[in-house]
Amino acid sequence: MIPFNKPYAPDHISMSVAKKILKAPLGDETQHHLTVDALRVNHGILSDRQVVFTQSATQALEIMALCMDLNAHDEIIMPSFTYAATANAFARTGARIVFADIDPYTLNISSETVAPLITKHTRAIIPIHYGGISADLDGLIKLIKGSEIRLLEDAAHGIGANYKGKALGTIGSMGCLSFHHTKNITAGGSGGALIYESFWHERVQACLYQGTNRSAFLDGKVPVYHWEQLGGEFLMTYYHQLFLEKALPDLDWVTNRRLKISNDFFNFLTSDYIFDEHITFQKTVEGANGNGHIFPIILRDETLKRDLMTYLKANGIHAFTHYEPLHMSRAGRKYGDTRVSLESTERIGSRLLRLPLYATLTDSEVEKILEHLKLFLKGRC
Numbered sequence: 360m361i362p363f364n365k366p367y368a369p370d371h372i373s374m375s376v377a378k379k380i381l382k383a384p385l386g387d388e389t390q391h392h393l394t395v396d397a398l399r400v401n402h403g404i405l406s407d408r409q410v411v412f413t414q415s416a417t418q419a420l421e422i423m424a425l426c427m428d429l430n431a432h433d434e435i436i437m438p439s440f441t442y443a444a445t446a447n448a449f450a451r452t453g454a455r456i457v458f459a460d461i462d463p464y465t466l467n468i469s470s471e472t473v474a475p476l477i478t479k480h481t482r483a484i485i486p487i488h489y490g491g492i493s494a495d496l497d498g499l500i501k502l503i504k505g506s507e508i509r510l511l512e513d514a515a516h517g518i519g520a521n522y523k524g525k526a527l528g529t530i531g532s533m534g535c536l537s538f539h540h541t542k543n544i545t546a547g548g549s550g551g552a553l554i555y556e557s558f559w560h561e562r563v564q565a566c567l568y569q570g571t572n573r574s575a576f577l578d579g580k581v582p583v584y585h586w587e588q589l590g591g592e593f594l595m596t597y598y599h600q601l602f603l604e605k606a607l608p609d610l611d612w613v614t615n616r617r618l619k620i621s622n623d624f625f626n627f628l629t630s631d632y633i634f635d636e637h638i639t640f641q642k643t644v645e646g647a648n649g650n651g652h653i654f655p656i657i658l659r660d661e662t663l664k665r666d667l668m669t670y671l672k673a674n675g676i677h678a679f680t681h682y683e684p685l686h687m688s689r690a691g692r693k694y695g696d697t698r699v700s701l702e703s704t705e706r707i708g709s710r711l712l713r714l715p716l717y718a719t720l721t722d723s724e725v726e727k728i729l730e731h732l733k734l735f736l737k738g739r740c
């Protein structure tokens with residue numbers, strides 16, 4: 360059986376980490392700095408950005424929403440073609456979610472799909488960089504230039520990927536990465552990172568300390584600390600930070616292996632005319648360098664997608680669909696506004712299939728997947 364995903368757990372981690380975990384004192388700040396350094400070096404985060412590790416990307420998004428101090432008049436523009444986590448963090452504050460359509464080629468929101476949705480209530484635009492392939496960020500940045508609207512990146516797919524040389528999640532005012540076990544690098548189950556401009560530092564610190572100014576107190580700036588805003592308990596444990604520190608140096612290897620497999624898929628599927636009429640692919644915007652997080656194929660129609668998924672499963676290959684568009688869901692209708700046609704989101708949402716893709720997928724497994732795709736599609740001609 361070829362599963363859809365295998366979490367990446369480096370062989371070298373087991374003993375060294377287990378030993379350190381037994382010895383590491385909890386609350387050891389040095390571990391935090393080591394893991395931040397590993398992320399700075401391997402993902403490429405410049406020194407003008409701050410980093411905190413959270414228990415999930417969801418929590419990093421929640422901190423962003425708290426920092427923005429949103430109310431019911433505020434509007435947040437995001438794709439409908441995303442995970443509920445993107446919307447939950449912001450909907451919870453009472454702000455309205457405004458759904459933008461994706462570009463049918465890049466599968467990301469773009470300046471063209473976002474522009475008609477901007478109003479005087481818009482506070483932020485949130486691209487998700489589908490599959491680790493950056494949205495057209497220059498276009499989005501141009502759109503909000505000179506306004507108070509923030510670019511916030513849900514870069515949950517984006518570890519190891521960049522846009523014009525800048526690591527994903529580090530380009531907007533705030534951004535998040537995910538280390539959930541389904542992502543390219545995991546912190547050992549779950550985990551996330553919040554990356555932000557210094558502008559947000561006090562508010563982020565307040566969120567991390569239950570909305571108090573404890574951080575100023577620890578720095579000796581105030582004699583006592585008070586509850587000043589909403590906050591929570593968000594920090595990643597030092598155990599998980601240790602695991603992540605040991606996994607991050609493998610990022611290049613993991614990314615290259617995933618890209619190699621993606622290229623093999625792509626080259627095979629574009630080498631034979633029989634595929635042309637059935638399958639299209641995600642396109643990369645200029646300057647985007649992906650990380651092979653997902654290999655999506657877009658089938659001609661929904662029936663073909665369903666039949667292919669069933670056929671692959673019967674042959675021991677797990678391929679999966681992806682996001683059910685949020686605007687069509689019950690909560691999406693309640694917390695979100697659909698003000699324009701989301702035609703591409705609906706069409707692609709119903710026809711997209713993700714092939715198995717993980718760093719330890721072997722060449723012979725890749726061949727098996729491709730042979731079965733060919734057999735199935737030949738039968739459909």
Ligand SMILES: *Cc1c(COP(=O)(O)O)cnc(C)c1O
Nearest residue numbers: 415416417442444487515537539
């Ligand atoms: C995985 C994912 C998240 C949530 O990440 P967690 O670390 O599991 O909280 C958010 N947004 C997108 C687009 C994701 O794929």
